[in-house]
Amino acid sequence: MSNLDTRPRPTTCGGREDVSAAPVRDLLTGRVVPLGESTEVRRLLPNLGRRMVGAWCFVDHYGPDDIADEPGMQVPPHPHIGLQTVSWLHEGEVLHRDSLGSLRTVRPRELGLMTSGRAIAHSEESPREHARLLHGAQLWVALPEAQRHREPSFEHHADLPLVTGGQGGLQATVFMGGLDTAVSPGSAFTPLIGADLALTEGTEVRLPLERDFEYAVLAMAGRIDVDGVPVEPGSMLYLGCGRAELPLRADSEGSVMLLGGEPFEERLVMWWNFVARSGEEIARAREEWNTGTAFGAVHGYDGDRLLAPELPATPLRPRGRER
Template structure:
């Protein structure tokens, strides 16, 4: 998914000075952003107060939206470098095309994992005959220096491992939790897990104490370590936790609860993230934008998409400023 902001802010991220030295419970309420012509998302990362959770650098939550009378998601071809996209649906379908020739429609419970590496372009659309509702999350993972120039790749995993316990079903998108390990490729210590909880659940999940973690409420509401978490918000849990306790109410306040647990080793490298690019300097980012707008070979072409591709917006007129992991 693209960052469609026509005046995106350039950010320098990474380093350990903003990482919690221990457990935290910081609420990240998110910001509503228009994505394309028809889809509104809640942007949880980067947001006021925090820019990274492990290597997770971008978290958009959208829906549930009733798209029966409209086109649904319509994101034209756009580029990426230096990151992975993790696409996760709770409702609906998304048609993915990319410059590698991938042409895949993915659905709830299926992992769409794209590694941009050296450079890739892709588009995302709701199919013409799409389901009524669209609901999901789009996530970006920063690639470490040793992998950021790797060859681009796309993975579609129709089934994923998981486990059930005490009214909860966990599905592991990336990394490993509770003995279940995802087949998705990762390049840094990372975890991403979908948690479906029945009403009245009270569960304690194992965590890696060397990771920092965040929990996003995609639907319903929960109490995380005693802190309330409502739909569309995220709690930053800090580091040093070996477990996290999650409880849900009786279901009278909005139905079933779905959470996304995201975590990873604090990302030590400093990066620059602007629009849909991740690099290590403002000069690199400018070069990526110039190559994309010139239709250079780095990104290739998305075959089969009918319409214009997105142009990179003008670069900001001011030099980049190091801001660290916290805003």
């Protein structure tokens, strides 16, 4: 999925100066951003004061939206470098096309994972015949230096491992990394976790965590208390590091997404749909996309590709200091 801002703000990410070594409870609210022709998203990352959680560098939550009489999601072909996109649905379907020739419909609780590597382009759209509701999240994972120039790829995994708890009241679908004894088949290039946690009403459970990871919880549906903090759908609770377990209590049937990983130490520059290490690299990728000299073509999308906007006047530089 794309960042469709026509005036995207450059974001400097990475480093460990803003990583809490001890548990915290910082509640983040999303910024409403239009996506395509008829979809709005709540952008949780990057957020004021919080740019990454582990290698997770971009989080959008959307829906539930009634699209019975609407085209639904319509994101034209656009490019990516230096990241992985993770498509995750609770309701609806998204048709993925990319410059590798991939054509796949991603459905609820299936993993659509695209690794851009050095360069890829893709589009995402609701199929012509689609479900009434659309609800999900789109996330990016920053690739480390050793992997960010790799060949691009696309994976689709419909069969994902589960973790249960709370006497059956918790069912966790592990879509990236590992949780407890379950490991996702999705390719991951840094230590991280992405899991969808569904809880029945009245469930209380303590989820095992890694002390060296930083974590956040994105609320998807219902009312869930996370370490004593009620988290409403479309908001995200940043939890810091130093936790061996996470208390969860469901006041109603609901679901949250657990995101985490080792703090990402490398300095990054993120602008529009590119994750890089310098402004010069961003400028080069933008020029190559707009002139059609790289990234390849996405075939089958009914519409024009999305051109990159103008770069900001100020130089794009990674900043930060070691914790």
